[in-house]
Amino acid sequence: MDELACLTNDLSDSGQTVVVGFSTHPHWDHLLWHPGLGEAPRYGTARCADTARDRLSNGIDARRLGIPDEVPLDLLGLITGLPADTARIPWDGPEVRIIEHQAHAPGHAALLIAERGVLVAGDMLSDVLIPMLDLNGTADPIEDHLAALRLLDGVAEDVDVAVPGHGSIGEADQVNARIDQDRAYLHSLRDDRALGDPRVGPSAKDGWEWWPACTNGNSSASPKEANATGRPASDRCATRRQDGGRRISRACRDRKRDWAALRPLLHPYLHWVQANGQVARGRIKVIGMLQAIGYVAPGVRRVARPPGLGSVRWIM
Structure with missing residues (x-):
C-alpha cells in the first residue's frame, strides 16, 4: 500500500484526477485501490472480474492468501467486467487497447496506449520473474503463455516503454529481448531442456x-x-x-x-x-x-x- 499511497500523493501534487482504473488480472496485488484515488470506475476483462468475484464471494481470508496485515481490504476487487471482446477502455482519453490473453491468470490483459508508446504488461515481460504459468483450468498453460507472447510481439514495434507489474520498466530496445527471453524459457520447459535464464x-x-x-x-x-x-x-x-x-x-x-x-x-x-x-x-x-x-x-x-x-x- 505504500506504493499506492505514493502514487496517490504524486497525482494529487500534480493536480491530476483518476477517471478510470483497470485490473490486468485477478490476483490480489492487482485488485488493490486507495481511497485517495477517488471513486472512478474500475474495470477488468469479463473473465478477470468473474474470477475475482468468485474468489472473493466467501469473504477475504487475508492470512490464507498471504496478504500483509497493513493492506486495507474494503476496496479490494471492486471491479466491473467489460463485455467480452471489448477492444478498448471506455473513456474519453487517448485510445487504450485491451490485449486479452490466457497466460498467467484467467482473463489477463495488457493495455497498449499506442499514442504514447506505452504497454502496461501486467505480470508479463518482467526482468526479474520467470513466466508464471496458470496451471488451473487450462489444458496447455505453456502454449497459452506462448500465444500471449505472440500477441505482445505483434504490437512490440509500437512500444517505447513496457511497464511490468514486477521488476523494472523496459525501453523500446528491451521489449523484444524480454519477449524472446520468456519464449526461450518456455521452449526449454516444454522441450525438457536445461535453462540458461539469468532470472534463475x-x-x-x-x-x-x-x-x-x-x-x-x-x-x-x-x-x-x-x-x-x-x-x-x-x-x-x-x-x-x-x-x-x-x-x-x-x-x-x-x-x-x-x-x-x-x-x-x-x-x-x-x-x-x-x-x-x-x-x-x-x-x-x-x-x-x-x-x-x-x-x-x-x-x-x-x-x-x-x-x-x-x-x-x-x-x-
Missing part, C-alpha cells in the same frame, strides 16, 4: 532468487502457481509429457536439500499458516518453523506435508 539461480537479482533447484529445466512451478493450487511447490515439480500427462522431474525428486540451500529456493514473502491460524511471515521465520517441526531435514529427498499443520502459502 545465482545470477538472479537480490530478493528474486527463486527456485534454482526446481526450475533448472525441469519445472513449470512458481510460488504463485503453488499458491493457486494450494499445495507446496515441491508437489508441482513436474514437466508435461506429449500425451498431456505430468511426470515428476528427476532433478527435483533426486535433489538433496539442506537448510543452507533451502533459503534461496523460497520466495522472500513466503507465509506459513498453521491449522490454528498462527502465521509465520518471511522465509527466515518459515524455515525456523520447518526446522522446529521436522518438516524438512538435511538429506531428505522428498518433502511431505505433516497432517494438521496447515499449508504453505505464497502471495498471489
Whole structure:
C-alpha cells in the first residue's frame, strides 16, 4: 500500500484526477485501490472480474492468501467486467487497447496506449520473474503463455516503454529481448531442456532468487502457481509429457536439500499458516518453523506435508 499511497500523493501534487482504473488480472496485488484515488470506475476483462468475484464471494481470508496485515481490504476487487471482446477502455482519453490473453491468470490483459508508446504488461515481460504459468483450468498453460507472447510481439514495434507489474520498466530496445527471453524459457520447459535464464539461480537479482533447484529445466512451478493450487511447490515439480500427462522431474525428486540451500529456493514473502491460524511471515521465520517441526531435514529427498499443520502459502 505504500506504493499506492505514493502514487496517490504524486497525482494529487500534480493536480491530476483518476477517471478510470483497470485490473490486468485477478490476483490480489492487482485488485488493490486507495481511497485517495477517488471513486472512478474500475474495470477488468469479463473473465478477470468473474474470477475475482468468485474468489472473493466467501469473504477475504487475508492470512490464507498471504496478504500483509497493513493492506486495507474494503476496496479490494471492486471491479466491473467489460463485455467480452471489448477492444478498448471506455473513456474519453487517448485510445487504450485491451490485449486479452490466457497466460498467467484467467482473463489477463495488457493495455497498449499506442499514442504514447506505452504497454502496461501486467505480470508479463518482467526482468526479474520467470513466466508464471496458470496451471488451473487450462489444458496447455505453456502454449497459452506462448500465444500471449505472440500477441505482445505483434504490437512490440509500437512500444517505447513496457511497464511490468514486477521488476523494472523496459525501453523500446528491451521489449523484444524480454519477449524472446520468456519464449526461450518456455521452449526449454516444454522441450525438457536445461535453462540458461539469468532470472534463475545465482545470477538472479537480490530478493528474486527463486527456485534454482526446481526450475533448472525441469519445472513449470512458481510460488504463485503453488499458491493457486494450494499445495507446496515441491508437489508441482513436474514437466508435461506429449500425451498431456505430468511426470515428476528427476532433478527435483533426486535433489538433496539442506537448510543452507533451502533459503534461496523460497520466495522472500513466503507465509506459513498453521491449522490454528498462527502465521509465520518471511522465509527466515518459515524455515525456523520447518526446522522446529521436522518438516524438512538435511538429506531428505522428498518433502511431505505433516497432517494438521496447515499449508504453505505464497502471495498471489
